[in-house]
Every structure is written in C-alpha cells, then in structure tokens.
Amino acid sequence: MAPSLWQRRGVRVTAAVSAVAVGTVLAIRTNRQRKHLPPDSIARAANSVRQRPDGSYETDVLVVGSGGAALAAALRARSLGLSVLVTEKNAKVGGTTAYSGSGCWIPNTHVHNDTRDSPEKALTYLESIIGDVGPASSRERKLAFLREGPEMVKYLEDEGYRWIPTPGYPDYHQFHPGAMIGGRSIEAGAFDRNLLGPWKDMININPARAPVAMYTFELSKMVRAKADWDGKVTAAKAFGLRVYPAWLLGSHTSTLGVSMISQLLYLNLRRGTSLWVSSPLKDLQTDKQGDVVGATVEHGGKPVTVHVSRGVVLAAGGFAHNAEMRQKYQPKGITSDWTSASRGDQGDAITAAIKIGAATALMDSAWWGTSIIDPATNQPYWCLYDRVMPHSIIVDQEGRRFANESLNYNTLGTKLWEHSKDHPAIPSYMVMDTTHRNKYVLAGKLLPGFTPQSALDSGFLTKADSIPELAEKLGVPARNLAETVERFNGFAKKGVDEDFERGKSPYDRFLGDPSYKNPNLGELSKPPYYAVKIWPGDLGTKGGVLTDEHARALREGKEKGKYEPIRGLYAIGNSSASVMGRTYAGAGSTLGPGLTFGYIAANDMAKRQDASK
Incomplete structure (x- = not known):
C-alpha cells in the first residue's frame, strides 16, 4: 500500500x-x-613586511588585489618560502570573488575523479568553443591550464582548503565535441567565518545578495x-x-564566494602572508632594462615604494566600473551601471601595466549576461534563475523574442548586444504571468506570491491585467506582444520551442522546473501579468594584460606579431586577457583559470633568481 x-x-x-x-x-x-586566528592577526599581517631605513618596503612578491586568484597566488608563493605582501585598494577583502558562487571550472580534478573525462577531451572542447582569438588563448596557455589546474586544486586541499563537487552541472555548450554533463565544476565547501577572528567583518559582502x-x-x-x-x-x-x-x-557558516575568500584569507594569514587594505596601486617601477622591480602603493594615506625581488602579480580585477575605459575599448552604448562586479573594479592594475608597455587583448569583451536594475537604489541584480523558469519570456522593445531565454548567461548577454545593433533592445523586458510570480523567486529578492507595492511604485515591476495593457504600459506594440505570447503558449503546450529550442539543452533543463514536460516552458495565461526591464550586464570585463603560459606579462617584441615577457610582472584573473577567449566553458570559467594561473605564477617566481642581487 x-x-x-x-x-x-x-x-x-x-x-x-x-x-x-x-x-x-x-x-x-x-x-x-580548525583554530581561530589570534586577536593581533591584523596588526601582524599589516606589519610583517620588511621596512628599509628610507621608509620604503621590500618583499619577494607583491600581489595586487585580494580576490580568489590573488590569494591563491599569495598562498602558493608563501608556501614555497617566499615573503609575500598583498595590497588591496578597498577596506574590505575579496573583490568580486566574494560576490561569486566560488565555482571553478577545472577538468580532471580528484574532487570529481570522473573517469569519463580526460585532458584530451577537455582540450577538444575548449578548442571547439573558443576558436582562434590570438595569443590570449594559445594552445600553450590552454595546455598549461588543463595540466596545472588539477595540481592547484590538490595543493589547496593539502593546505586545508575544503572543496566540494558541483554535481551534474553541465558545460555551457553541450552540442560541441568534448562537452560534459557534470564532472568539471567544483566550489568552496562551507566555512565558519568566525575562525577569521578580527578579519571576519573585513570580507567584501555583496550588497545585492545576503549571504545564505x-x-x-x-x-x-x-x-x-x-x-x-x-x-x-x-x-x-x-x-x-x-x-x-x-x-x-x-x-557563522559561509558558502559560495564568501567561503572561498574566507578560506584563502585564513590560510594566508596562518602562513604569515602580509596584507594591506586601503592601499591602492599607483604605478609599477622598472629598471633600465624594463624589468619590473617594484611598485608605488598608497599606504597610510601616502605613497610608499615596495621593492620586490621575485615579481609583482597583478590580480586586481578588470575595469567593469571604469566608464572611461569601457567607452574606449568596448561596444558603443556600454555603461558601467549594469555590471555585477565589485565597485572597486576600476582597471588600476591594467592601466599601470599599459603605462610600462604591456600588451593587452580582448579589451572589448566581458563575462556577459543580463541584469535587472532596481530603480530605487540603482543596484543591479544578476538575472539567471528566474528567466530560465516556465511562464516567462524575454522580448525586445518591438515585443518580439530574440533568443532562448534559458541560455547560459554569457551567450544570452552576447545575443542581446548583437540584437541591439539592429533592433531596439536595451532595455528588453522579461514578461511573466501570475503563475511565475506565485511559484518562483524574482531577481533574488522578491519571494514567490509577494509583490510589494513599492516594487510597482518604483518602476522595478510593471503590472497589468492583460497583455495589451502591459504592452501599452511598456510602450511595446500591443499586437506584436500578443502574437509573441500566443505563439510561445503554443510551444509551451507542445513542450517544444520551435523558434529558439528553449529547453533542448541539458544546461537549460538543469536549471529549470522538472515538474514540467519541458522544464523551461510554461504558458503565460494567468493574469495579472508582470514585466521587468532586462539590461546587458556582466560579471566583469575579461580583457586585460596579455600573458603567456607562465602567467608572465608580455610586451610587443622587435618582430611584429611577436611578444616577449616583461621580467618580474605577472597578471592573472580579470587583470589578464582570459584563456577562455570570448566564450564561457562552464560554471567557474572565471575563477578556475584565475586560481590556476595564480598558482602557475607563484611557481614561476619561485624559480626566478633574486632580482635584487
């Protein structure tokens, strides 16, 4: 029974x-x-770097930035016996990494131990989706990432970092050769932030997302x-x-990006890594040969010189919040208002590298996606889990769909930009019915079945009793929107999206509602109807300093099209041009290479001769 x-x-x-x-x-x-950090750990971390009689400082390695890639590089260098100073321009530690899901896309790690995968299969996948984007994603850099990534993961675990597998998460381009369903993404395990002692409240918490x-x-x-x-x-x-x-x-249990930063900060402080907050990079210093031998950093309200014997690692993110740089390098109409990156993402490190002749690449690119903006606060909210659910569509200002709404964020964001070249689409609109509003969280802030009047009054949401009325309020052609909804409802009844194949990919279905025949399709038929503006957002820029397979910064060589390393300068994370090119392989394609090339940079610096001798 x-x-x-x-x-x-x-x-x-x-x-x-x-x-x-x-x-x-x-x-x-x-x-x-685990043991709590002692109460005096802030003072010890701020003062353990060596000070010279002239007031300048010296260390083996200077790491600029305090995100995941930066702290991984610092920890590896410290474990190899090098003295390390980490400088962070903001008062809080973690940058955009602290806002993230902590995911790392790294094939063939011991965390999954997935026998279906292999380095050759992963390389086939990367070469298939990336194509030829120049030296930023050279074969040598891809091979270095695939080779050293699993070693980095094991190294961090041996240091005390806790990983967990991300089960079943599909690669983002499932119909390309070498793609996998599950087995390539891992993330930070839970961590008690109280173990950080006096550093607990110095983590950069995302104002748009309460840590859960x-x-x-x-x-x-x-x-x-x-x-x-x-x-x-x-x-x-x-x-x-x-x-x-x-x-x-x-x-105080933390997960996601807060856990990643908390764990890496904890391990660094226990290793004796020095860390200065509120200390922005001003300039890089070079010798007569053009090698980087130090940097000028603002510390304690005044500029100080930091001499390095092994190298400077630029790991301060990209330039997502630098409006001038975005207008110079990126598509027409781009703004820094729609990004989900941390406010400190201003391009300081990239600018400093350009000043000494470093080459750059992919400066027109970003980790694209879609954002919802709260007009009352101008706070962007990353749009992902709500738009993949049934009973919703995204239309342009002509009332037409232009893409599969359940696509991975980078591809959807790219399609939005491309579509906007010929059609009014910035902003576009996510249209949903009451079934969606009653079942699913919206923008990570509006709980199901609860639509406060303040969200309507501010213009965050538009509400109407019919599709024609909603079209009128949005300024969208009513006939177009009605036809679009009618056509989509027909697809939803059949469970097949004949226009954009929404719900066909395992990635689409992984994030959808499995109680539906097609987890991503549901009719828009229950009034009242709602709409929210959709903007072309991003998780940060992905263009930066051009680097080689050792994470060394490059400059133009004497022969056109050839590059040579700048001795003593490294770039990782969003301060460097991404090995992923203009695409996104899977969950964690930002942090996976970022941490890996941080590990690679530290290994290379440990092999260098002391430049001060």
Whole structure:
C-alpha cells in the first residue's frame, strides 16, 4: 500500500530533524579541527613586511588585489618560502570573488575523479568553443591550464582548503565535441567565518545578495522552493544542516564566494602572508632594462615604494566600473551601471601595466549576461534563475523574442548586444504571468506570491491585467506582444520551442522546473501579468594584460606579431586577457583559470633568481 500524505510528510520531517543532528555533529567537528586566528592577526599581517631605513618596503612578491586568484597566488608563493605582501585598494577583502558562487571550472580534478573525462577531451572542447582569438588563448596557455589546474586544486586541499563537487552541472555548450554533463565544476565547501577572528567583518559582502549557506547547484531549487518538494527539502537542508546548527554553536557558516575568500584569507594569514587594505596601486617601477622591480602603493594615506625581488602579480580585477575605459575599448552604448562586479573594479592594475608597455587583448569583451536594475537604489541584480523558469519570456522593445531565454548567461548577454545593433533592445523586458510570480523567486529578492507595492511604485515591476495593457504600459506594440505570447503558449503546450529550442539543452533543463514536460516552458495565461526591464550586464570585463603560459606579462617584441615577457610582472584573473577567449566553458570559467594561473605564477617566481642581487 502506498504511504499516505501524512506518512510522507512525516518522513520528510524526520529527514529534516536528522539533518539538524548531522549538521550539529559536522559543525562541532569543524570547530575542533580548525583554530581561530589570534586577536593581533591584523596588526601582524599589516606589519610583517620588511621596512628599509628610507621608509620604503621590500618583499619577494607583491600581489595586487585580494580576490580568489590573488590569494591563491599569495598562498602558493608563501608556501614555497617566499615573503609575500598583498595590497588591496578597498577596506574590505575579496573583490568580486566574494560576490561569486566560488565555482571553478577545472577538468580532471580528484574532487570529481570522473573517469569519463580526460585532458584530451577537455582540450577538444575548449578548442571547439573558443576558436582562434590570438595569443590570449594559445594552445600553450590552454595546455598549461588543463595540466596545472588539477595540481592547484590538490595543493589547496593539502593546505586545508575544503572543496566540494558541483554535481551534474553541465558545460555551457553541450552540442560541441568534448562537452560534459557534470564532472568539471567544483566550489568552496562551507566555512565558519568566525575562525577569521578580527578579519571576519573585513570580507567584501555583496550588497545585492545576503549571504545564505547554500551551494550553486542548490540555487535553482531554492528559487522554486515554494513550488515543489525538491526545493523545500533543499531549503531544509541548507538551514537545517548548515545555518541553525552553526548558529546554536556560535559559528557563522559561509558558502559560495564568501567561503572561498574566507578560506584563502585564513590560510594566508596562518602562513604569515602580509596584507594591506586601503592601499591602492599607483604605478609599477622598472629598471633600465624594463624589468619590473617594484611598485608605488598608497599606504597610510601616502605613497610608499615596495621593492620586490621575485615579481609583482597583478590580480586586481578588470575595469567593469571604469566608464572611461569601457567607452574606449568596448561596444558603443556600454555603461558601467549594469555590471555585477565589485565597485572597486576600476582597471588600476591594467592601466599601470599599459603605462610600462604591456600588451593587452580582448579589451572589448566581458563575462556577459543580463541584469535587472532596481530603480530605487540603482543596484543591479544578476538575472539567471528566474528567466530560465516556465511562464516567462524575454522580448525586445518591438515585443518580439530574440533568443532562448534559458541560455547560459554569457551567450544570452552576447545575443542581446548583437540584437541591439539592429533592433531596439536595451532595455528588453522579461514578461511573466501570475503563475511565475506565485511559484518562483524574482531577481533574488522578491519571494514567490509577494509583490510589494513599492516594487510597482518604483518602476522595478510593471503590472497589468492583460497583455495589451502591459504592452501599452511598456510602450511595446500591443499586437506584436500578443502574437509573441500566443505563439510561445503554443510551444509551451507542445513542450517544444520551435523558434529558439528553449529547453533542448541539458544546461537549460538543469536549471529549470522538472515538474514540467519541458522544464523551461510554461504558458503565460494567468493574469495579472508582470514585466521587468532586462539590461546587458556582466560579471566583469575579461580583457586585460596579455600573458603567456607562465602567467608572465608580455610586451610587443622587435618582430611584429611577436611578444616577449616583461621580467618580474605577472597578471592573472580579470587583470589578464582570459584563456577562455570570448566564450564561457562552464560554471567557474572565471575563477578556475584565475586560481590556476595564480598558482602557475607563484611557481614561476619561485624559480626566478633574486632580482635584487
């Protein structure tokens, strides 16, 4: 006999209670295994770099920036016996990494130990999706990333970093040779931020997202927590297994980017890495041969010289919030208002490198996507989990769909830019019906079934009792929008999107609502209807200093088209031109190469002779 409804609910309640118990045990175990940083750790980290009689400072390695790539490079260099100073322009540590999901796309790591994959298969995939974009994604750089990535992951784990697999997350281009479903993305495990002691409150927390203890593969389930039991169980697990037990024991459980930065900061401070906050880079210093031998950094309100014996690593992000640079290098109409990058992403490191002759590449590119802007605060919200769900479409200002709304963010953002060249599409509109509003979280801030009047008054949302009325309020041709919705509803009934194949890819379906025949398609038929503006946002720029397979910065050589390394200068993360070219391989394609080339840079610096001798 099948169990009754109450019996099934009893099983779920028992499971939730068990989760709390297991979570309590895990939290106790974590607290026993790790020690809190001492109260004087800030003072020791700020003053352990060597000071010369003339007031300047000296260290083996200077790392500019404090995101994931920067802290990985610093930790590796420190573990190889080098003295390291990390400088951060802001008062908080972590940059845009702290806003991220902490995902790292790195094939063939021991975390998954997936026998379906191989370096050759991963290389086939990368070469298929990237194509020829020049030396930024040379074969040598791809091979270095694929070779050293798994070593970096194992190294960090040996240092005490906790990884977890991201199960089932598909690569973003499933119909290209070498693509995989699952096995290539990993992320930061949960970490007790209280272990940071006095550094706990110095993490750069995203103002658009309150830190919640969940993982990236759980986010789409949480968005639909009101709609199905899978989402409810995920929510119970997140809070029952991580949040409440930790709270009862006086811990502060963090996941995602906050965990990545917290873990790397913790490990660096225990290793004795020096760290200065509120210390922006002003210039790089070179000798007569053009080698980088130090930098000028503003520290304590005045410029100071930092001499280096092994190298400077530029890891301060890109130039997402530098309007002048974006207008100079990027597509016409671009603005810094729509980016989800940290406010400190101003291009300081790239500008300093350009001043001493460093070559750049991919400066017109970014990690594209779509954003929703709150007019009341001008705060961008990354648009992903809401737009993939059924009962929603995205249309341009002519009321027409122009892409599969469930595409990976980089491809959808690119298509929005391309479409806007010939059609009015900035902003576009995500149109949804009441079923969507009742089932799913919107913009990560509006809970299902709750649409406050303030969201309507501010213009964040537009509401109407019919599609023609909604079109009129948006200034969109009513006939076009009505035809678009009618055509889409026909696709939703059949479960097949004949125009843009929404829901065909395993990636689409992974993020959708599995209770539907097509997890991404649902009719827009229940009034009232809603619309929110969609802008061409990004996670940051991806063009920067051109580097080789050792993460060394390059300059134009004597022979045209040839490059030579700038001794003593390295660039990683969004301060460098991405090995991913203009595409996005899978979840974590920003941080995966960033941390890997940070590891590579540290290894190379350890092999260099002391430049001060």
